[in-house]
Amino acid sequence: MSTITAAGPAEDAASGVSLYRAIWRWHFFAGLLVIPFMLNLAVTGSLYLFKEEINNSVFGYRYIVQPAGQALPAEQVAEIAAAAVPGSTATSYKDPAGPERSAIVTVASDAGATLVFVNPYDGKVLDVVGSTDEFNYVVKRIHSLAFFGGTTNRLIEITGGFAMVLVVTGIYLWWPRRQTGGVVSVRGTPGRRVFWRDLHAVTGAFAGVLIFFLAITGMPWSGYWGANANAWLTEHGLGYPVQLWDDVPKSLKVTEDILPKSGWIIEKAPVPLSDIARAQSAKPIGLDKAVEIARRLGMAPGFDMAIPSDETGVYTASRFPDDLADERTIHIDQYSGKPLIDIGFNQYPFLGKMIEWGINVHQGQEWGRFNQSLMLATCLAIVLSCVTGVIMWWKRRPAGRLGVPPMPPKRSVYYGLWVITTIFAVAFPMSGLAIVAMIAFDQIVVRFVPVLKRVLA
Template identity: 50%
Template sequence: MTETLLGAVPSRAAAISSLSVYRAVWRWHFYAGLLALPFLIILAVTGAAYLYKDEIDNFVYRDLKHVEVQLAERAAPSALIDAALAAYPGTAVKYLPPADPEASAEITVKTGRDKVSVFVDPYTGRVLGDIPDKGSVMWVVRQLHSLAWFGPVANGIIEIVGGWTILLVGTGIFLWWPRKREGGAEGGVVTVRGTRRQRVFWRDLHAVTGIFVGAFIVFLAVTGMPWSVFWGSYVNQWANSSNYGYPSGVRTDVPMSDEHLAHMSATSWSLEQARMPESIPVGGGSIGLDSAVAIFDRLGMAPGYAVSLPGGPTGVYSASAYPDELSLQRVVHLDQYTGKPLIDMSYADYGPFGKALEWGVNVHMGQEFGLANQILMLLVCMAIVLLSVSAGIMWWKRRPGRSLGVPPLPSDRSVLRGVLAILMIGGVLFPLVGVSLVVMAILDYLLVAGRQRLRTV
């Protein structure tokens, strides 16, 4: 009898310790959800739409982007620019050749302080219309997805949300992990119990959905981090290893300007810090856009590439192609006087880190594996919305009246601090996340202290 009682003491102590850890993790899981879920809904909805950016843009702007195929040869690029400038006086800064026989040409024209994208029929030279530069429907969706629409501070929130999302998945896996319930039953592992009126139904639906898509959610969070305002910029500089941004051995011995490729046109993350080369003025004039486009075509640039025009006497013709197939990513800079390629760089020239990251981004955007990639990412986005909704319903069914419904404190408070210490590992990797963790810990302490004072009174 005595041995039985002595054996029950450690067993009871272990159970109390296990419950304390569970409550501590649950508490931080709640805080992570409180902070991240509202933003995750926005990211999931806008991300799902952006997966089909080409299809949506081509439908919305079909009168501008599509033309009838004709037997006549296409007009010269310079003639198409002249037609655009006749309708929209200003300075042409970019030219996008038609990507296929049914596509129009697109010319970006700077008119005073603003820029406008002008679409021209490449067979007839007829101006089809315009949209504001970076003002298309999908560009707005992209800005909303990154929260850049609301300024740099809001863009920094993306970094915090990304870090908290990783913590949310990690703590969620711990809470999901199969363990004996009351009466020896196990639930919410791969099956959903109860009915929609019961909290257990939403708890199981939340847990089972999360365990199946958790790895994909972490993948999206990590691959979205490179464009964050703090972590992304520093990692970008570290990955490039120099101010030029080009991988070692790629930059040729040519004069470099202070202008960066990211300021000229849309580019890959790996090349945002890349500085532009300079043309060397010699006798004679520029080769002209027609010759530059002919050179780019002869070099085998992938269809759909864009050409940035020289911005002055030392400017260059720069062609950039970022198709769905990573191996076809390429940037070529031509001397505007000789037509000589100053820099010719493709995906194969990126370093190992750059290649891995660009691959991750391509999958993130649903491009790497075609339609299957789009469908998979769409399902993940739908699952994120479902997780957010089920979390809200669970909270609503559980919360006490007139209370935030924070999960109960563990009986051993040191466990709560221990869990926070583990979470701070993520805070070291992502500094803004670390700062937010400290702030949340202080608020949690003040919440607990406030309740204790009320009880004392």
């Protein structure tokens, strides 16, 4: 009996050490792989939070105008914009959000899409910039790494999953275990490793929930998970309300194909067709009338108006403001002026509303300056976590070796972790598969290749 009693605590202690080491090893590998990507997300995300402020200051010359009498009709502004880019046609018109704002027209030509900024009072062209060259668009594309291609965009999706793993494993490693420091306080001085360890742990512990929030609310934009999640929600009646499209003919285009900006829930919703029969006997109502109809239906200033590209197309007015309650999209028949689809935020299913709300908070738009400051603080916490993690590793790294945390004494502890990984892989396939590959490399390749085992020790 005494032998059994003595073995129990010893076995529990060994299991605790094994679990701690396994999670520490996971945390190390995940951080090692994604630190460069996390830094990119934090820096570009911080810039994008203040896109309006950047537009109003750095690029104020093309966004801000002096009111001077009656504004020109939308159709005339669109014609001026098209004339500024030879061989182009206007594809969308952005209604000025206020009396001191310019009108923005997107035109298409053989060279691609171009944004033309026009003073709505005197018709002066303020600037012409390629739609893919606009500053905030470039920042957003670098943020997602889509700027460098589809493959790199997948890396950001994997990074989002790893960020969640880092938060959960980091909280486990931070959790108080009878230590007197490193929980809410930082010990030592910058010359000691414990200072950087505590600063890393305390930063992660206090910002962990917000970092996790940013990671999971960023997933809807990811190439694989986001597209499949949107399709699954729509298929199960949890995305955009498909019944609104039951009585209207639909084109092969989706909302994001015709608008400069669309909400995540409806970006894959089909664009309806105008009454083709009327195309033989009626004339299009024109952009001016379409804008008038949108305003009459309650569209607040600042909405985008997609212009039909052929005889079956529709005028589509959309607005995605900071206040989600005002998010709205209206498809208008180009001959009769009849609203074919009119959908607002209040018509989204509950889950759709939650996703749109998460995206809004992610972008710092939900609670004004407080929201921006909160997300900026989270981005700075990510930068601090990355920097302190690297310094902490560098200080404990043995000469000539990577300094990977030791493998757990009891390898059986991985059985439970494999189950957790499998569940995670089902929820986030790209990230899950990357974690499976990471663990397989660690448990199979490293164990049986002496050189790697020595370098990674």
